[in-house]
Amino acid sequence: MSEARSVLITGASSGLGAAMARRMTGLGWRVFGTSRSPREAQDGVEWIEMDVRDDGSVDRGLARLFERTARLDGLVCNAGWGIYGSVEETPLARVRAQLETNYFGVVRVLRPVLSHMRERDTGRIALVGSLSGRAPIPFQAHYSASKAAVEALALSLANELEPYGVCVSLIEPGDIDTPFNEGMDWGEPRPDSPYAARSTRCEQTIREALPKAPGPEIVARAVSHALTARRPRLRYAVGREAALVGLGRRLLSDRLSLALIRRHFGI
Numbered sequence: 621m622s623e624a625r626s627v628l629i630t631g632a633s634s635g636l637g638a639a640m641a642r643r644m645t646g647l648g649w650r651v652f653g654t655s656r657s658p659r660e661a662q663d664g665v666e667w668i669e670m671d672v673r674d675d676g677s678v679d680r681g682l683a684r685l686f687e688r689t690a691r692l693d694g695l696v697c698n699a700g701w702g703i704y705g706s707v708e709e710t711p712l713a714r715v716r717a718q719l720e721t722n723y724f725g726v727v728r729v730l731r732p733v734l735s736h737m738r739e740r741d742t743g744r745i746a747l748v749g750s751l752s753g754r755a756p757i758p759f760q761a762h763y764s765a766s767k768a769a770v771e772a773l774a775l776s777l778a779n780e781l782e783p784y785g786v787c788v789s790l791i792e793p794g795d796i797d798t799p800f801n802e803g804m805d806w807g808e809p810r811p812d813s814p815y816a817a818r819s820t821r822c823e824q825t826i827r828e829a830l831p832k833a834p835g836p837e838i839v840a841r842a843v844s845h846a847l848t849a850r851r852p853r854l855r856y857a858v859g860r861e862a863a864l865v866g867l868g869r870r871l872l873s874d875r876l877s878l879a880l881i882r883r884h885f886g887i
Contacts, residue, residue: 623691624648624649624650625648625649625650625693625694626649626650626651626652626689626691626692626693626694627644627649627650627651627652627692627693627694627695627696627744627847628652628653628654628668628685628692628694628695628696628729628733629641629644629651629652629653629654629696629698630653630654630670630672630696630697630698630699630725630729631654631672631698631699631700632651632653632654632655632665632667632698633653633655633659634798634799635798635799635800635836636698636748636793636796636798636836636839636840637653637696637698637699638836639835639836639837639839639840640696640698640836640839640840640843640844641653641663641665642663642840643837643840643841643843643844644694644840644843644844644847645663645664645665647844647848649693649694649847650666650689651664651665651666652665652666652667652668652685652688652689653665653666653667653668654667654668654669654670654672654681654699655667655668655669655670656669656670656671657669666688668681668684668685669681669684670682670729672699672721672725672726672728672729673720673721673724673725675728678728678729678732679732682729682732682733686736691740692733692736692737692743693742693743693744693847694743694744694745694746694847695729695730695733695737695743695744695745695746696745696746696748696843696847697725697726697729697730697745697746697747697748697770698748699721699725699726700721700722700725700748700766701718701721701722701800701803701804701805702718702760702763702800702803702804702805703715703717703718703760703762703763703804703805703807704759704760704763704804704805704806704807704823705759705806705807705819706759706813706815706819707761707762708815709807709810709813709815710762710807714762714805714807715762718762718763718766719762719765719766719769722763722766722767722769722770723766723769723770723773726747726770726773727773730745730747730777733745734781734786737784737786738781738784738786741784741785741786742785742786743785743786743787744786744787744789744846744847744852745777745786745787745788745789746788746789746790746791746843746846746847747770747773747774747777747788747789747790747791748770748791748793748839749767749768749770749771749774749790749791749792750763750764750767750770750792750793750794751792751793751794751857751859751861751862751865752764752767753767753768753769753770753771753792754768754771754792754865754866754869755861755865755868755869755877755881756768756881757822757826757881757885758818758822758881758882758885758887759815759819759822759823760826770790771790771792774788774789774790774854775790775854778854787846787852788854789846789852789853789854789855789856790854790855790856791839791842791843791846791856791858792855792856792857792858792862793839793858793859794833794857794858794859794860794861794862794865795829795830795832795833795834795859795860795861796830796833796834796835796836796838796839796858796859797830797831797832797833797834797835797836798830798835798836800830801826801827801830806823818887821885821886821887822885822886822887824886825884825885825886826885833859833860834859834860838858838859839858842856842858843856868880
């Protein structure tokens with residue numbers, strides 16, 4: 621019997637990552653999921669303790685991974701979170717923390733896995749971006765910027781790996797009903813802020829939208845297609861807004877696109 625294909629999913633303990641892990645185990649894959657705290661194997665997922673913000677933690681986690689398996693067929697870089705606040709009032713420490721997870725955390729895990737896949741001349745990589753990388757969210761500029769960076773990374777990487785049999789896909793969710801807002805760093809309310817009224821309306825729109833959005837299974841389906849299809853797509857835009865964002869970016873001017881975003885978020 622041939623060995624089951626294997627995948628490493630970062631941020632697999634909840635939300636999108638948990639849905640991805642469930643789907644891939646259901647398809648018969650051997651799933652390694654990362655979590656910042658130790659966890660026992662559960663529901664077919666083998667847990668790797670890893671904090672993607674820390675070089676040593678990533679090195680130790682990957683070492684444990686390759687002690688358990690000699691092959692890795694797929695990598696899903698999913699770990700991420702968000703901060704909220706105006707560009708003017710957000711301290712640089714919070715900005716750095718945002719990029720440390722959402723961009724540098726991707727690169728930390730990605731680089732050592734690339735050499736493994738390239739040497740085997742096969743592999744699938746799925747980087748989880750966001751539609752906000754193409755339609756930036758007001759008062760989430762740094763989250764949106766981190767996802768735009770992941771988009772650029774994915775497209776550049778796809779060109780670099782083209783001769784080596786390693787496929788790269790960008791997964792771009794829109795609003796998805798997950799606990800994402802619960803993990804959001806909303807910042808400290810500042811009633812005296814010149815942005816207070818508009819920021820409050822925007823936050824309310826965001827908080828009300830997610831519970832009405834599709835569940836994480838639709839993102840998990842996109843990831844499973846990227847990992848298993850004979851010819852995976854380079855970009856998977858997922859969610860109710862996917863078609864509108866893609867069409868808007870192609871047909872509308874930046875000025876009009878921004879006006880529509882302001883209208884959507886009530887600012």
